[in-house]
Amino acid sequence: MSQRVFALVASYLLPKGGSELGVYSAVPLNISSLFNNQAASFNGSGASFDRQGGSLPAHLLPTRSYNYDGIHYHLPEQWGYEHDNVIALGQVVDMPTPASVNALHVLYAGDWIDGETGDRFKLHFEDGSEEEVEMSSKNWWTLHWLNVGAIRIPYHFDNDKMNFNVTQIYSWSTPVRSDARLTSITLPSTRDSWNRVHIFAMSVTPSLLSPTPDADKPLLIVRRVRFTTKRPSNGPAHAFIVEVALANLLPEGDDGWLLGKHTVLIDSSIVETVTPGVLYRLLPSDEVRVEVVVKPKKNVQPGATGTVAIQLRDKDSNMVSHSKGWAGKVPDAKWEATEKSLSQHEAPNWWNDAKFGIFIHWGVYSVPAWAPPGVYAEWYLSVPSPNTLAFFLTPYG
Helix, strand or coil, X not given: CCHHHHHHHHHHHCCCCCCECEECCXXXXXXXXXXXXXXXXXXXXXXXXXXXXXXXXXXXXCCCEEEECCEEEECCCCCCCCCCEEECECCEEEEEEXXXXXXXXXXXEECCCCCCEEEEEEEEECCCCEEEEEEEECECCCCCCCCCCCEEECCEEECCEEECCCEEEEEEEEECCCCCCEEEEECCECCCCCCCEEEEEEEEEECXXXXXXXXXXXXXXXEEEEECCCCCCCCCCCCEEEEEEEEECCCCCCCCCEEEEEEEEEEECCEEEEECEEEXXXXXXXXXXXXXXXXXXXXXXXXXXXXXXXEEECXXXXXXXXXXXXXXXXXXXXXXXXXXXXXXXXXXXXHHCCCCHHHHHCCCCCCCCCCCCCCCHHHHHCCCCCCHHHHHHHHHC
């Protein structure tokens, strides 16, 4: 990743024409020289991801340039023939050119199946300082289906057999202090861990200097635009929430703050804004997510797709910046008993606020409630013979 590459990325990220918001991206790091493990195979032979001969199906994995959530990763041109990942053993990844970095991105999977581990990366800076960041390393497959990876495949190989549990590779991102230039990254040491971390790709998002003489102006980019299936607590029928994330890519400590009340609106042929998102400040190297309540326009049906534009306006409703070309889809009106439908379901905001979370986690249908150790209460109370549910209802109600 040379200085020239960073310049090219900067020209892509920076706002065009003064009022257009830039687009979030990332520069892949070349870690192929560190590869020490083969995770993919064509029929279960020749690879061992998990120390027991397990492997990923080579023909189902994406190749070359792979984009997830606006992050560009570089993957092998072909899988199944050679080493394709690095087991993290404390190796050092050098930055070809020291640079101010906004975020680090890692495409990885842990090779255990029953529990995450906390694994620490060490960041080294040009001024001699160091910083550690911890990643919660998820398993490549597990019976707990709540984890959703960047790459999802329907099965993997157990030697020459097929295991039809959903198997995943995850994307993890962390902010990086940007007031000093990053020179290298030391990977976690997981040699003796029961959940070794396999890294398939790494990328960084650079912090950028302002291209204008207005040094006190923020350098804003759109991090993501995501049409959700969440409904607002109050609002018209069929209204739903669009999440918009904005980032200020100036380095930490810069004077380019976004201050004062600003609103974020959606302009599109398929939806109209009901309630704008609101933000009051955005510091250099920081990111903010706002929720915009929208509703389908007249005669627009559930499932309709189209492109949308993001508008950023000041307290007087004057247009400050905009960004076009984001994809959107009006959520379906009804849920169906299918994986495709239910996988789109999202917890409402009242749940995410965690007001009732502890009750549900430790409530009557949790592991420790009304059942022997290691058995879910729902399963225990559903045993037909003897009728355990009736047994407990009689004395306890």
